[in-house]
Amino acid sequence: MSDMDVIIIGAGVAGLTCGCLLAQRGLKVLIVEKNQKIGGCCSSFQKEGFSFDLSVQSLGECQEGGRIWNLLRKLGILHHLRFIPLEPAREYHFPDQKIVQSSQLETHIEHLSRVFPDQRKGISQVYEVLRKIFDEFSHVPSSLNWFDPSSLSSQFPFLLRYKDQTFGQLLGEYISHPFLKTILSIRTSYALLPPEEISVVGMAGIEMSYFNHGVSCLEGRVEQFPLAMGEAFKGMNGKMIAGQEVEKILMNKKEAIGIKLTDGQELTGKVIISNIDAQATFSTLLSEDSIPMAYRSKLKGMRPSLSYFILYLGIDGSLEELSISNNEVFPDDQISQEYQALYENRIPGGAPFYLLAPSKVNPSHTPEGKSTLCLSMKAPYHFSGGWAQKTIDELSEFLISRAAVLIPDLRKRILVKAEATPKTIEKWTGNLSGAAYGWAQIPSQSGIHRLQRTTPIPNLFLTGHWTSPGGGIAAVVASGELTAEVIWSKFERGES
Numbered sequence: 388m389s390d391m392d393v394i395i396i397g398a399g400v401a402g403l404t405c406g407c408l409l410a411q412r413g414l415k416v417l418i419v420e421k422n423q424k425i426g427g428c429c430s431s432f433q434k435e436g437f438s439f440d441l442s443v444q445s446l447g448e449c450q451e452g453g454r455i456w457n458l459l460r461k462l463g464i465l466h467h468l469r470f471i472p473l474e475p476a477r478e479y480h481f482p483d484q485k486i487v488q489s490s491q492l493e494t495h496i497e498h499l500s501r502v503f504p505d506q507r508k509g510i511s512q513v514y515e516v517l518r519k520i521f522d523e524f525s526h527v528p529s530s531l532n533w534f535d536p537s538s539l540s541s542q543f544p545f546l547l548r549y550k551d552q553t554f555g556q557l558l559g560e561y562i563s564h565p566f567l568k569t570i571l572s573i574r575t576s577y578a579l580l581p582p583e584e585i586s587v588v589g590m591a592g593i594e595m596s597y598f599n600h601g602v603s604c605l606e607g608r609v610e611q612f613p614l615a616m617g618e619a620f621k622g623m624n625g626k627m628i629a630g631q632e633v634e635k636i637l638m639n640k641k642e643a644i645g646i647k648l649t650d651g652q653e654l655t656g657k658v659i660i661s662n663i664d665a666q667a668t669f670s671t672l673l674s675e676d677s678i679p680m681a682y683r684s685k686l687k688g689m690r691p692s693l694s695y696f697i698l699y700l701g702i703d704g705s706l707e708e709l710s711i712s713n714n715e716v717f718p719d720d721q722i723s724q725e726y727q728a729l730y731e732n733r734i735p736g737g738a739p740f741y742l743l744a745p746s747k748v749n750p751s752h753t754p755e756g757k758s759t760l761c762l763s764m765k766a767p768y769h770f771s772g773g774w775a776q777k778t779i780d781e782l783s784e785f786l787i788s789r790a791a792v793l794i795p796d797l798r799k800r801i802l803v804k805a806e807a808t809p810k811t812i813e814k815w816t817g818n819l820s821g822a823a824y825g826w827a828q829i830p831s832q833s834g835i836h837r838l839q840r841t842t843p844i845p846n847l848f849l850t851g852h853w854t855s856p857g858g859g860i861a862a863v864v865a866s867g868e869l870t871a872e873v874i875w876s877k878f879e880r881g882e883s
């Protein structure tokens with residue numbers, strides 16, 4: 388398997404997307420994955436007859452015409468997978484009221500405008516900015532020179548205008564009602580950031596990838612998505628080594644020329660693509676002296692996204708109490724308050740939490756007459772209590788008592804229990820500090836400021852949520868596509 392055209396380190400969704408597209412073009416591609424199972428964050432597990440999706444619960448861009456739908460069609464595997472539309476997309480529970488969010492943008496805007504009639508214009512303006520940024524970002528060619536302001540201002544005026552702004556600033560421009568600001572900010576929590584910190588560009592990606600071609604979940608287990616891509620990859624003569632970790636990127640003079648596995652095997656490739664944690668790529672797989680000092684210091688100053696504590700429950704009976712499967716529960720309408728505690732490595736007593744009931748839409752996850760619940764909250768990696776079993780038990784207890792307000796008798800109905808902490812996520816994916824979405828989507832790490840797909844090392848490229856556009860399945864599919872485009876044009880130009 389020496390002399391590959393392309394070697395990809397990591398079989399996350401981005402690595403698989405990139406690998407499939409390059410193999411489909413006829414290149415000799417090898418993907419190396421440290422786990423036995425491919426898919427990275429997009430994985431599932433089973434316990435005592437119940438199926439749980441490890442992390443990814445809802446997906447954007449999967450309905451007809453969406454980015455993921457188009458990719459699956461191009462790879463000829465659309466018919467292997469069925470997506471279930473989630474409408475309404477989710478419910479937000481505040482102490483005095485419940486807000487239902489549609490997955491259709493126009494319906495969502497109309498609903499909010501009826502509740503806040505004097506803010507109708509501002510609501511439309513906020514979503515118009517997000518939509519324009521998302522559209523511009525979706526059309527950025529892989530070859531764009533970000534640092535040429537003339538091409539940016541003529542072709543991508545919204546990206547340029549908002550490149551350094553936070554979503555909080557955008558809301559300040561158009562919205563005056565405090566609770567409406569809270570409602571419009573809820574989805575910033577999907578980047579694990581408050582509105583005052585998340586970039587407008589990052590928020591545009593999160594919000595519009597869900598409104599663009601609907602919010603869905605996969606029928607069956609979410610891991611079927613990467614597994615189907617893995618099969619398509621092999622069908623296109625792609626080579627896969629699973630269960631082997633890449634230990635080093637091999638260099639010749641200043642160029643990347645191959646990889647070394649933990650079993651000592653050395654494999655060469657014309658192009659190396661890293662789909663793994665960016666810090667690990669540059670600090671573990673490469674020696675410090677092979678990376679320019681400025682790039683090293685830039686990486687050291689970057690901030691990963693936060694992580695999650697997740698409690699998976701298999702429970703007896705159905706969940707008639709819940710009207711839909713995706714819920715988020717808030718103790719009050721101050722959604723930014725918890726972040727100060729998280730940054731101090733604490734989880735505040737009144738933290739909001741997510742309450743997902745996957746088996747409500749995916750009954751195949753459970754035996755007859757049973758249900759699954761997934762309770763989760765944002766969590767710092769360096770949790771002050773440490774991630775000892777005692778802490779895990781206490782957090783589980785906290786989540787169960789909060790969820791029991793919505794699901795009476797919950798405690799008595801629990802049949803199966805499993806937990807994931809930021810350390811579990813880090814161990815499974817290799818992502819620094821269990822980061823759920825790569826680098827935090829703050830303005831200095833978003834859009835044109837995000838880590839580029841090209842690196843200072845010739846023949847070494849990046850793909851996945853540590854590079855552009857960012858975290859989330861639709862975004863890493865975009866990242867895989869864009870990296871594949873860069874590599875393919877390199878081969879076409881005869882540069883490899």
Ligand SMILES: Cc1cc2nc3c(=O)[nH]c(=O)nc-3n(C[C@H](O)[C@H](O)[C@H](O)COP(=O)(O)OP(=O)(O)OC[C@H]3O[C@@H](n4cnc5c(N)ncnc54)[C@H](O)[C@@H]3O)c2cc1C
Binds near residue numbers: 425442633695825861
């Ligand atoms: C708890 C949680 C919930 C989430 N929920 C959602 C959601 O509902 N919807 C959504 O769209 N997104 C969600 N996300 C985000 C989304 O899952 C990720 O952004 C995306 O899957 C990242 O894909 P990736 O290809 O960039 O990398 P990863 O999935 O991180 O894949 C990297 C791969 O590289 C492998 N690897 C690491 N080191 C090595 C090595 N040295 N050698 C070989 N292989 C290696 C890893 O094992 C892994 O398979 C969630 C993430 C988390 C953690």
